[in-house]
Every structure is written in C-alpha cells, then in structure tokens.
Amino acid sequence: MDQVLTGKNLSLGYEKGQDRKVILSDLNFQLYSGQLTCLLGPNGVGKSTLVKAILGRIRPFEGEIKLLEKSPVDYPREKLSKKLSVVLSEPIIPAQMTVEQLVGLGRTPYLKWSGTLSELDRKYVNEALVATKMDFLRKERLGELSDGQRQKAMIARALAQDGKVIILDEPTSHLDLVNRHEIMFLLQEIAKSQDKAILVVTHDLDIAIETAHQLWLMNCGSPLIAGLPEDLILNAQINELLPKDRFFFDPKRGKVNLRSDDSGWQIQGSEDLVFWLEKALKKRKSSFWTDERIQVLDNPFRIQVGERIYHSIADFFEESPSSLR
Amino acid sequence: MICIFIVNSMKTNQNAFFFILAAVALVFLFLINLGLGSVSIPVDTILSGLFTGEWEKSSHREIILNYRFPKSLVAVMAGIALSLSGLQMQTFFRNPLAGPYVLGISSGGGFGVAILLLAGSFLGFSGIVISSWATAIAGILGAVSVLALVSLVAWRVRDSMTLLIVGIMFGAAVSAIISVLAFFSEAEALKLYTIWSMGSLGGLGWNQVGLLGLLLAIGAFPLLLATRSFNALLLGETYAESMGINPVRLRWLVIISTGILAGSITAFCGPIAFVGIAVPHLARLVWKSADHRILFPGSALLGAGLLLLCDTIGQLPGSAQTLPINAVTSLVGAPVVIALVLKRNFSKEF
Structure with missing residues (x-):
C-alpha cells in the first residue's frame, strides 16, 4: 500500500486579479494504491476544486499536493497524463466510435502524431477491456450501448491510459441503481487487481460505504475527514456529512435517517x-x-x-x- | 507520406474499398471536367495530349492547358481545403453546424474585396483596372485582419464555445459594414462584388494555381501532425487535456490552419458555401468512423470530387455560359445531403 497522492496543509481557491477566494483550507489526505477511495460531501463544498488541483489545473495557495514525486502543476502535461487519468460524469459520445477505438484513445499520451496504435498499445487496450469485462462489446459502436456500458468503456479508456491514479468525478450520477452498484464494485476490483489508486467523487453514501476502502468526508468549515467507512460509522464521524439538527446516520441499518422527536407511540x-x-x-x-x-x-x-x-x-x-x- | 498515412489507417477492407472507389471516381470526374465545356474534347485526346505533349488541334491545347486544367485543379484544391477546414472546425467546436467560415473568414475576405470593389471609386481606382491578383490580395488582407481580431479574443477566452460565438458575431458585424458599403456604391461596382461573392473557380493563371497549391500544403500539413489531438478532442476538451493534449496549442493550430486554407480559397475563388459543412458529414456517413486518420483523407477526397462534379454541372455542357459555383454547390449538395440525412439518423452519427 503505497501513498501515491498526498496533500499537506492544502489551501485552495481561485484568483481573480489581486483577489484570492479561498474555498478549501487545511486539507490533509493520502491516496493509496490498491484502494478505492470515495470523496463525499455536499454540493458546493469544493470537491471539484480539489479535483482540479489534483489534475494540476489550479495551483494551491498554500501547502502542497504530491503525486508520486512532485506536484501535479509541475509535471509537463504529457507526463502528467501518464500518471493520472479521469472519468467525468457527463458523457460526450462520438456515436460512430467503437468501444475498442474509445479505449484506444486512452493510449493517446503514448502515441506519435498519427495516433496509430503499436502492438504494445493494443496489449494495454486488450487488458483494459478484459479488466472491465467489456471485451465482448469491443466492436460495438458507442451509440448502441447503454449508459452503464458506455461509462464502463470510459473506465476502460482511463485504465488503458495506464496511470497510477484514476480520478472519477461522479461517474454514476446518471445511471440506474444496479449499474451504480456494478460500476463501483468494478472499480473496487480494478483498484485491487491492477494496483491503482482510485478516487471517486460521489453522492451515493450507501454504495460508497459498501464498496470503498477509504472515505474522504468534506463539509463546510471542517477539515477533511479520512478513514475506513466502518470506523467512521462506529465513531459517528460520518454524521459530519449531514446537517446534524435534521439527519443522523443510523449505524444499525447503515442508512441516513430523519431526526424526529420521541414519537410517544407504544x-x-x-x-x-x-x-x-x-x-x-x-x-x-x-x-x-x-x-x-x-x-x-x-x-x-x-x-x-x-x-x-x-x-x-x-x-x-x-x-x-x-x-x- | 499521405499514402502511408492512408494505408496505416485502413483497418478493414471496407474502408480501403471506399478509399479506392473515391479515388477512382475523383480521377474520372477530373477527366470529365476537363473534357466538358463550351467545346467538348474527347477524353482520349486529352490523355494523349497530356502525356505525349502533342495535340491534334492547337486550340484544344490552349483550352486544356491554360483554361480547363488550372480550373479543375483549383476545384480539387478548393474542395480539399474547404472540407479539411470544415472537419477541423466541427471537431474543435464539437458542433455539427460548424464550417470553415464560423470564425468570420469569409466575411473578412468579402470585406477586403468590398473595400477594393465598392469603395474603390471613392479611393480613386476604378473597376476596370482591378486584376484577379488585386482581388486575391484584398481578400487575403481582409480575411487575415478579421482572423487577427478573432485571435485577439481567442487569446483571452478559455472556452471554445465563446470563441465560436465571437467568431460568428465578428462575421455578422463585418457583413453589416459590407452592406453599408454596398448601399452607397454604384451599380457597376455592386455587380462586380456580387459576382465575386457567388464564387468562381476559373480565371486563375498557373502562377496563382501554384500559390494556391503551396498555401494548401502549408495549411494542411499541421493537421496531419495533429491527427492524434483531433481524435482525443472527440471526447471533449477536458478529456483531451487529461490525455496530454494542449488545447491552447491546438486552438492556435486550428485558427492558423483554417485561416490559411479557407482564407486563400475565399480570396482566389470567393466564398464557396456548403462544401465545408456538408463534406465532413458525408465522409462520416461513407466511412462510418469518427477517426480523423480516416476522416481527413476521406473528406479531402469527397470534397475534391464534389466540387469537380458541381463545376462540371455548372459548365452547362455545350453552352458558353457557366453558372456561379456557389449556386451549383448548394443546388446539388443540399438535396444530396438532405436525402442522406433523412435516410440515416444523422444527428446520432455525429
């Protein structure tokens, strides 16, 4: 279990001229290879900002992020793309493309100008297709797949990019319940079998608890809480995610519940x-x-x-x- | 190099078959285009004349070498240039309606020519002394200046959609200025401008054809080198960036490449409508692929063929009259594309 990505006393935000708008401060985290980590938090808490910083698109105001040996902003773009790949929630689908071609695009950082795949590239594409159980659909066109299959193909593409870290930004947000479970279990499996560090931004607390090796909880005004999902439930820190006056996490049922006064019913x-x-x-x-x-x-x-x-x-x-x- | 490029990209025999078919059709169209016109010249006469250098009639030699051959070459080059710019614009803006002129290039070229033709009388030169070189230079200057303005904006905005809107707005503003100029100009000058704006493939000498060929090569070369980036861009800018593509560099490449390709064609032949938007879609339909290793050469072949076909039809074989190329491209192209679009689910194919 290596630390692949670490954040130390991180302070993030956006700059406009002289103004600095700090959105997140004092973040500390570690992402381990071979583990599926889920990042949870309410809308607007700064999850996307954190992801942007990890992708090297914004420079931290203070503190440092370290991806392997250096900060993401210090990598040349092409080097960074060999360490880190992404899957986004919104699907942009070139309908004519086959699954195999899409996964082949993941090899882009390794290709010459014409974009022709070498034998080695094909090997990576094959492995990614097998690992995501998509090899039987390889010749299928993206326009003919279901949303769940398409997202799996995108995951295969990220896998073929062969970085240590894969970041997924709400990959299951437009999928049905079964596909949500399936994708998350698939990610868990990939993290273990391919020894990748996978970070998933999600709103599915249930599925995250079910599948993640580690949870990162973010809430306005409190530091990032990291830990095993089960630990966080047992020590009630998971309640940090919820507005405490109205909701609580029921450890017995593993569900979020509405707080209510004692009913008085017998x-x-x-x-x-x-x-x-x-x-x-x-x-x-x-x-x-x-x-x-x-x-x-x-x-x-x-x-x-x-x-x-x-x-x-x-x-x-x-x-x-x-x-x- | 282009040959290797095409052969590499042939994954299936079907793709290869369509490439060969398109290439053969192109050769045939070229020969037919040479043969037909106000005077019909048999294809075997043309072939023997071209290969042996001996012509039965010196008038045939004159017609073919100094009039029809350059014109057919211009048709081929214009078809290639416009289709390539259209394809890169559609991919770059991820918009099926984008074409070579979305960044205001045709309006810019029109603006330059309008200044020359319409405002010429104010500035002291009349329509009679204006040569095709003068129109070309005015067109290039106009296209370059509008493109420079758009680039200034491109420098400041990150978002490609904003760039698209800015380009279209610049085009609209420049067209308005042309309208004002047209309103105040004399009938004769106005007619000259109107004829220019209908487009014309003929009337260029070998010098100009050579220059056009050079510009085409300069404009198309960077596309070849960026095929990988265009493929990555199919997934959107964020994905492309995560795969190591530099979107800023690619944007400049797109601006410069379409500027040269569409700008030079506009300057020499006028704004030729339709080809640039339609041909990439035809290529996608024919090759059923989104891969730019196939779409770039495919669009170039189809574009060249389509423009040759339109020019041949516009000749009105047997007559001395020619229809303006813009009218023919739209008259021929629109029904073809509508038919294809209705037959297959077009929006899904993009």
Missing part, C-alpha cells in the same frame, strides 16, 4: 416490523395519535390496536377510528 413487536411501521407513522406523524397499545405481529402480518386488527399498514391508516388520525 409499539410492541419484533424489531423489523416496528421499524417499518414507525417509518410509515413518522410520515404522518402530526396527524396521528393514540394512547392505546399498538402491537405488530408476524405470520400473518397484522396490526392490533386494542380489539381491532388490521392486515396491512394501509388498512390501519384507512380504517382506524378518527381518534387515531
């Missing part, structure tokens, strides 16, 4: 059933009140309030006497 039954009934009740909380004991029972599912029995939550809401509404 519900008895097994934990799972109570959980879902409470969830349904909370959505209607202001209009619902009873002092009666509520019981949820399994096999078959029923809700018992005093003498009355309901067979689904909907029935319960529908038929319960007005005193309950």
Whole structure:
C-alpha cells in the first residue's frame, strides 16, 4: 500500500486579479494504491476544486499536493497524463466510435502524431477491456450501448491510459441503481487487481460505504475527514456529512435517517416490523395519535390496536377510528 | 507520406474499398471536367495530349492547358481545403453546424474585396483596372485582419464555445459594414462584388494555381501532425487535456490552419458555401468512423470530387455560359445531403 497522492496543509481557491477566494483550507489526505477511495460531501463544498488541483489545473495557495514525486502543476502535461487519468460524469459520445477505438484513445499520451496504435498499445487496450469485462462489446459502436456500458468503456479508456491514479468525478450520477452498484464494485476490483489508486467523487453514501476502502468526508468549515467507512460509522464521524439538527446516520441499518422527536407511540413487536411501521407513522406523524397499545405481529402480518386488527399498514391508516388520525 | 498515412489507417477492407472507389471516381470526374465545356474534347485526346505533349488541334491545347486544367485543379484544391477546414472546425467546436467560415473568414475576405470593389471609386481606382491578383490580395488582407481580431479574443477566452460565438458575431458585424458599403456604391461596382461573392473557380493563371497549391500544403500539413489531438478532442476538451493534449496549442493550430486554407480559397475563388459543412458529414456517413486518420483523407477526397462534379454541372455542357459555383454547390449538395440525412439518423452519427 503505497501513498501515491498526498496533500499537506492544502489551501485552495481561485484568483481573480489581486483577489484570492479561498474555498478549501487545511486539507490533509493520502491516496493509496490498491484502494478505492470515495470523496463525499455536499454540493458546493469544493470537491471539484480539489479535483482540479489534483489534475494540476489550479495551483494551491498554500501547502502542497504530491503525486508520486512532485506536484501535479509541475509535471509537463504529457507526463502528467501518464500518471493520472479521469472519468467525468457527463458523457460526450462520438456515436460512430467503437468501444475498442474509445479505449484506444486512452493510449493517446503514448502515441506519435498519427495516433496509430503499436502492438504494445493494443496489449494495454486488450487488458483494459478484459479488466472491465467489456471485451465482448469491443466492436460495438458507442451509440448502441447503454449508459452503464458506455461509462464502463470510459473506465476502460482511463485504465488503458495506464496511470497510477484514476480520478472519477461522479461517474454514476446518471445511471440506474444496479449499474451504480456494478460500476463501483468494478472499480473496487480494478483498484485491487491492477494496483491503482482510485478516487471517486460521489453522492451515493450507501454504495460508497459498501464498496470503498477509504472515505474522504468534506463539509463546510471542517477539515477533511479520512478513514475506513466502518470506523467512521462506529465513531459517528460520518454524521459530519449531514446537517446534524435534521439527519443522523443510523449505524444499525447503515442508512441516513430523519431526526424526529420521541414519537410517544407504544409499539410492541419484533424489531423489523416496528421499524417499518414507525417509518410509515413518522410520515404522518402530526396527524396521528393514540394512547392505546399498538402491537405488530408476524405470520400473518397484522396490526392490533386494542380489539381491532388490521392486515396491512394501509388498512390501519384507512380504517382506524378518527381518534387515531 | 499521405499514402502511408492512408494505408496505416485502413483497418478493414471496407474502408480501403471506399478509399479506392473515391479515388477512382475523383480521377474520372477530373477527366470529365476537363473534357466538358463550351467545346467538348474527347477524353482520349486529352490523355494523349497530356502525356505525349502533342495535340491534334492547337486550340484544344490552349483550352486544356491554360483554361480547363488550372480550373479543375483549383476545384480539387478548393474542395480539399474547404472540407479539411470544415472537419477541423466541427471537431474543435464539437458542433455539427460548424464550417470553415464560423470564425468570420469569409466575411473578412468579402470585406477586403468590398473595400477594393465598392469603395474603390471613392479611393480613386476604378473597376476596370482591378486584376484577379488585386482581388486575391484584398481578400487575403481582409480575411487575415478579421482572423487577427478573432485571435485577439481567442487569446483571452478559455472556452471554445465563446470563441465560436465571437467568431460568428465578428462575421455578422463585418457583413453589416459590407452592406453599408454596398448601399452607397454604384451599380457597376455592386455587380462586380456580387459576382465575386457567388464564387468562381476559373480565371486563375498557373502562377496563382501554384500559390494556391503551396498555401494548401502549408495549411494542411499541421493537421496531419495533429491527427492524434483531433481524435482525443472527440471526447471533449477536458478529456483531451487529461490525455496530454494542449488545447491552447491546438486552438492556435486550428485558427492558423483554417485561416490559411479557407482564407486563400475565399480570396482566389470567393466564398464557396456548403462544401465545408456538408463534406465532413458525408465522409462520416461513407466511412462510418469518427477517426480523423480516416476522416481527413476521406473528406479531402469527397470534397475534391464534389466540387469537380458541381463545376462540371455548372459548365452547362455545350453552352458558353457557366453558372456561379456557389449556386451549383448548394443546388446539388443540399438535396444530396438532405436525402442522406433523412435516410440515416444523422444527428446520432455525429
């Protein structure tokens, strides 16, 4: 596990004439090879600024970023492209291009003027296609692929570029649930098998916890928190991501929950059933009140309030006497 | 060099087949273009005359060598130059509607010529003494000055879309000045300008053809060297940059290359519409590829062929009259492209 990318006391922002607008300060982080790291944080916190700095497009005001031996801004453009590749969220698709040609573009930094691939380049393209499980689609045109497959092809392209680090900026933001999982698990696998340091900017907390080896949490006005997802959950630091007055992270369920006052409902039954009934009740909380004991029972599912029995939550809401509404 | 370039890029036999087909068609079109006109000259006469240097009739020799041959060459060169500039503009701006003139080059050239022809009477020279060299030089000066203004802006903006808008706005402003000049000019001068603006492939001597060929070579050479960058640019500027391409350098290359290619054609032949926008799309349809190793030579072949075809039609075989080339390119080209576009899903192909 080598540190491939490090940030020390980093202060970032934009300059306009004499004015300096600092967006991020006192950032410290390490990106390790062989690991999938997810960067999470609310919109506008400066994730894109950090990514720009890592890509060498802005120079830090203070502190330093080190990619392998030197700072990204100090690399000549072509050298940098051999260390670092990117995948962006917005898909720009030349529909006529085949998957193989797209992945071949990843070899651009290594090619001469005409852009013709050598045997070695073809080998890298093949390996990237196999690693992303896209080799069966290699002759397919991009216009005929699904969004998920297209994004996988973009990942294969980044892989063929053969840098130590791959940065992905919200790569799954326009994909469906299954594809989101699939892409993130694929990245996890690639990080391990190809020994790459992969940084993914994402808003999918669930999937990030599921797949990442390391999380970076950013929030306005607090330093970047880095750690194992499981550690961050157990020591509750994961709550830094959330506005604390309204949401909290439920470590038991691994989900973000709305904070609510003690409901005052007396519900008895097994934990799972109570959980879902409470969830349904909370959505209607202001209009619902009873002092009666509520019981949820399994096999078959029923809700018992005093003498009355309901067979689904909907029935319960529908038929319960007005005193309950 | 170009041969190696084409052969390298032939991944499949199908691509090669289309290249050979296009090249053969080009040769045929060239010969037909030489043969047809106000006087029809049989192809075998032309061939034997060209290869042996002996002509049955000296009038044929005169017509072919000093009139039709240079004109056909100009058609080929104009087709190549305009298609190449159109293709690089479309890729650079990632806009299927971009063409050689989006940076205001044709308006600039028109501006130079307008000053010469329309304002000439104010400045003290009349339409009679104006030679084709004078129009060419005025056109080049006009195109270069507008391009210089656009470049000044390009220096300051990072975003290629802003550059596109600025180019179009400059073009519009310059066209407005031409309109004002036209409004105040005399009927005779106005007609000269109008005829220039309809475009013409003929009337150039060998000296001018030679210069045009030189400019074409200078303008096209950098494109060859930047094929890799153009391919990377298909994914957008950010991706291209992440793959080690310098977008600023590429932008200058595009500005200079189209400036030379489209600028020189505009100066010598007038603003020839349509070819530059349509031909790259035709090339994409024919070769079904986005790869510039195929599209550059492919567009050049198709562009040359299309302009030869249009010129042949514009000759109105058997008649002494010729239609202006601009009218023919649009009359012939528009239905062809519309047909192709409707047949295949065009916007998806880009």
